[in-house]
Structure formats: structure tokens, C-alpha cells
Amino acid sequence: MTPLAELHLHLDGSLRMNTVRELAERMGKQVPPELLFRPGMGLAEALSKFAFTLSLLQQPAEVKRVAAEICEDALKSGVSVLEVRFAPQLHAGANVAEIVDAALEGIAGRAGLILCGLYGEDPKVLQGHVELARTRKGVVAIDLAGGPSASQPFRLDDYAAPFLKAKELGMGRTVHASEGRSPEEIRVAVEQLHAQRIGHGTTLLEDRSVLDLVLERGVTIEACPTSNVHTGVFKEVNDHPLPRWLSLGVRATICADNTLLSNVSTAEEHLRASQIPGMTPALMARAIANGHAGSYLSLRERGEVDA
Numbered sequence: 001m002t003p004l005a006e007l008h009l010h011l012d013g014s015l016r017m018n019t020v021r022e023l024a025e026r027m028g029k030q031v032p033p034e035l036l037f038r039p040g041m042g043l044a045e046a047l048s049k050f051a052f053t054l055s056l057l058q059q060p061a062e063v064k065r066v067a068a069e070i071c072e073d074a075l076k077s078g079v080s081v082l083e084v085r086f087a088p089q090l091h092a093g094a095n096v097a098e099i100v101d102a103a104l105e106g107i108a109g110r111a112g113l114i115l116c117g118l119y120g121e122d123p124k125v126l127q128g129h130v131e132l133a134r135t136r137k138g139v140v141a142i143d144l145a146g147g148p149s150a151s152q153p154f155r156l157d158d159y160a161a162p163f164l165k166a167k168e169l170g171m172g173r174t175v176h177a178s179e180g181r182s183p184e185e186i187r188v189a190v191e192q193l194h195a196q197r198i199g200h201g202t203t204l205l206e207d208r209s210v211l212d213l214v215l216e217r218g219v220t221i222e223a224c225p226t227s228n229v230h231t232g233v234f235k236e237v238n239d240h241p242l243p244r245w246l247s248l249g250v251r252a253t254i255c256a257d258n259t260l261l262s263n264v265s266t267a268e269e270h271l272r273a274s275q276i277p278g279m280t281p282a283l284m285a286r287a288i289a290n291g292h293a294g295s296y297l298s299l300r301e302r303g304e305v306d307a
């Protein structure tokens with residue numbers, strides 16, 4: 001089988017169920033009966049599901065363990081190029097640098113690490129991640145994760161400064177954008193945040209000029225079909241526009257997002273994607289190749305991180 005690339009995987013949503021049970025027991029916590037995502041639950045409720053897994057991962061030791069297990073599991077899922085992401089500021093058991101170092105130790109060179117800022121959070125947090133990443137080669141990129149809401153004090157373009165700094169330093173940039181929301185977010189992410197990759201981007205085809213921008217800049221779209229069904233963007237995986245994207249020349253790749261919470265492995269996500277009406281073996285091969293080409297390590301090798 002062709003080795004897969006997995007570019008969009010959240011550490012705090014991709015624990016092994018056995019590890020969740022073990023850590024919960026050790027910490028005297030009850031595993032919630034409805035721990036996992038379910039179809040159509042919406043983004044806000046999906047995001048709330050991270051509270052429990054995060055509560056198990058406050059200390060560096062658990063971060064390190066889970067990072068290592070994710071690398072092992074990805075390998076078993078046929079993944080040869082892996083990037084893992086998380087928001088270290090949500091792990092309060094040590095300072096951000098210690099939490100990041102714990103993740104890097106667990107990864108042990110088997111994956112690139114992406115540091116996430118969060119929608120609504122002061123952009124200074126992300127600025128801090130960029131500064132930290134300068135001295136840690138294993139950190140390949142920054143991301144903006146979560147989702148926007150009207151009550152938040154910051155808008156997407158308020159995060160331009162840390163993203164610009166990341167660009168100047170040759171660091172990768174990806175943004176969770178247009179996850180069932182306006183395609184305009186993709187434009188802001190690409191034009192103002194200099195994102196080379198977009199997480200989700202489900203509404204891409206709603207605006208021809210945004211599609212043209214993505215094609216022109218060669219932006220990679222990290223498609224997460226099962227996750228999109230859980231957040232209610234699509235009714236079923238088969239509704240995902242992935243085959244149309246690929247046919248139009250969009251550099252889309254297939255990602256699991258959260259292997260635990262969505263109860264899906266990278267291999268399983270590829271199988272589901274291959275069954276979307278309109279998908280062909282050639283388009284699948286292209287999606288996999290897009291993943292390899294869009295990884296930050298390969299962008300770095302090709303000198304395209306600054307693009």
C-alpha cells in the first residue's frame with residue numbers, strides 16, 4: 001500500500017481509548033459516557049469534548065506518552081509522513097516550553113509538531129509560540145485552531161502579526177478556516193496570514209475567486225471528512241467535495257483530525273474518502289501525493305516555506 005501522509009491530527013483528540021481509561025483511573029476521574037463526537041453535533045459541542053481529554057494531559061509526562069503513542073499508531077495506520085498539532089497553553093501542569101519539549105520528546109523525530117493558537121485568544125499567545133519555535137527544530141509550523149464566534153474580541157486578521165513573523169522565520173503556517181463558514185476566511189488566511197495550508201476549507205467552492213486564489217498559490221487543503229460530518233458541515237462523508245476539489249487541481253489531502261474523538265484512523269479515513277462518489281484511484285493517489293508534498297518538512301526541503 002502507498003504510504004500515507006497525515007498532516008492534520010490533534011494530540012488532545014487522538015489518544016488511545018485504553019490510555020484514556022488508564023489515565024482517568026489513575027487520576028480518579030470518571031470517563032464521560034459520551035466522550036466521542038457524534039454526527040451533526042456542531043463545532044461548539046465538538047470543541048467542548050476536548051475538556052476531558054485535556055484534563056488528563058495537563059502534565060508533561062502524559063503529553064510525552066500520548067505524543068509517542070500517536071506516532072506508533074500512525075505508523076500502524078500506514079502513515080510515513082506525520083504532523084501532530086496541539087495548543088500547549090491548554091496544558092497547565094508546566095510552562096509552555098516544558099509542555100512543547102515533552103511533546104517533542106514523545107515524538108522523537110517521528111513527526112513534525114505544529115503549535116496552535118486558538119480563535120478568540122490574544123494573538124500574543126501565538127506570538128509566544130513563534131518565539132519558542134525558533135529554538136526548537138521539531139516545531140514545523142503554527143496553526144490557528146478552534147473556531148470564531150461573534151463574542152470573541154479578536155478577528156482572524158488580528159492574528160496576522162504572529163503569522164507574518166512565522167513566515168519571516170521560515171516556519172510553516174496553517175489555519176483552521178471555512179469549516180462550514182464563509183470561504184472569505186480562506187482568503188484572509190492566505191492573503192493576510194500567509195497560510196500555505198488550510199484546515200477544512202469546506203466552503204471553498206462557494207467563491208470562485210477564493211478557489212482561484214487557492215489554485216494560484218498552490219494552497220494545500222487538509223480535508224477532514226469524518227470530522228466535518230461530526231461538526232454538522234456535511235450530512236455524510238459522501239457529501240464531501242473532495243473529488244471535485246481534486247479534479248479542479250486543488251491540492252487537497254485526507255486527514256483524520258481526531259482519531260479518538262472521531263473514532264477513525266488515518267487509514268480508515270482514506271478508505272472512506274475513496275468511497276465518495278466521484279473518487280477514482282487516480283484522484284486518491286493525487287490526494288496522497290498532495291499530503292506528502294504539502295508536509296512542512298518537504299516544503300522546507302523545497303525552500304517553499306517562505307512562499
Ligand SMILES: [Zn+2]
Nearest residue numbers: 010176199257
Ligand atoms: Zn483540526
